[in-house]
Amino acid sequence: MYELFFKSLNEKIALTKEEEEIIKSYLTPKKLRKKQYLLQAGDVCKAIAFVEKGTLRAYSTDEKGNEHIIQFALEGWTISDLYSFITGEPAQYHIDALEDSEIVLITKSAQDEILKRVPKYETYTRMQLTGAYMAMQRRLTSIISLPVEERYIQFISIYPDIAQRVPQHMIASYMGLKPETLSRIRKKIASK
C-alpha cells in the first residue's frame, strides 16, 4: 500500500523504522477507479497524491470544453494542483485516474505534522519540488522553442512509459497539438 512511497522517501532520506511509522500514521490510502476524479477544478486541492499503482492526469478545460493536460503521473510520481494546495484557493485543474489506481494522499495538515515530527522530510519535499520545477522548465523550453517533431521525440525519450500507457489523443493534448497533427508527426518519424 505504501511500498513505492517509502522506497522513494528512502532513496532521498534514509528513514528509521520509527520515523516510517510516524509518517505512515499521517497518510491516507485511497483507491480510484478508472475515470474517477480525485479533484475537480473549483474545489480546494487538499492533498498531494503519490501514485503507488496506476496513472493519473491533471488537466484544465477551456470554454469549449477542450481538455489541456498539464501533467501525467505514473507509479512513483506525485500529482496535485500545487497552487491550490499551498494557497487554499480553488483549484484550476481537474485530476482523474486513467486506470484503476492506488494512491497515497498527504494532506496539508498531515504534511505540517510530518514536518514537525520528522524534520528531514523537509529535504524530501524540497527534492520533490526541485525535480518538478526542473521538469516544468524543460517542458516549457520545449514548447516555446522546439519544432513539434523534436518535441515529440524528446517526449518519448524522456517518458517512454507514458507514451506506452496513455492514449495518443491525451499525449496530443499534453503537447498542445490536435490528435491529427500528432498522428501525422508520428507517421513522419516512423517513415524515417
Added chain:
Amino acid sequence: MQTKQTVSIIGSTGNMGSAIARSLAKGNYRLLLLSGPNNTADSLADEIKSLNPGAEVESIDCCYNASWEADIIILAIPFGEEFAMAEKIREVANQKIVISIANPLNGTYDGLSTSPDTSAAEQLQKLLPNSKVVKAFNTSFSTNFNQPVLAGKQTDAFIAGDDEEALNLVSDLVETTGFNPLIAGPLSMSRTLEGMQLLLVQLNIKNEYNWQAGWKILHN
C-alpha cells in the same frame, strides 16, 4: 464541493444503513454498499439506482476494499460488531472520516452498556486512533429518514467530533439527508448524544410515538 466523495456504508442492508443510503443517493456522493457476511446489498443498490437514475451506487462484498476506496466510512452495524470491524478496516481507514451512529443500548433498552466516562464513539476512536471518528445520525430513528420533518419542524441531527474539517464534511452529509445538522461539540459529547437516544427510545416506548419522534432545539 464538486468532487464526488465516496461513502462506504458498512451495514447498508439494515434499518439505519438502508435509510442513510437511500437519502444520500440524492446528493453528490458515490455510494459503496456493504452487507453482513450472509447477505448482499445488490437489491438495495438496484432499488436506489432505479429511483435515482443518476446515482453512483454499487454493492460491494469486501469491507477492506470498500474502505480503501472511501473518503468517508459509515459504520451502520450493531455496536457489538464494531470491534471486529475496526480491526478489519483500520489500515485503510487511516486519516479518514469514520461515522459512528451506534447507540450502545443494553438488551432491555433501559440503559447503556458503556460506562458513563466513555461512549461508543470514543471507544471506536480508540480502536481507530488515526481515523477521524465523528458521531452522527445516532439521535434519529431510521423511520424518520423518510420524513425528517416532525410536527412541522425539521428535526435536528447532532454531530460530535474533534476534527473541524471532518465535522464540516459530515455536516454537509447530514444536510443532504434532510435533517438539520447541529455540531454539538467534541467527540466526548457523544456520551450525551448516546444518552439522549436512550431517553428518546424510552419515551417512544412509554408514550407510543410509533418511532415518529425526534429532537429539536427551540430557540429565538
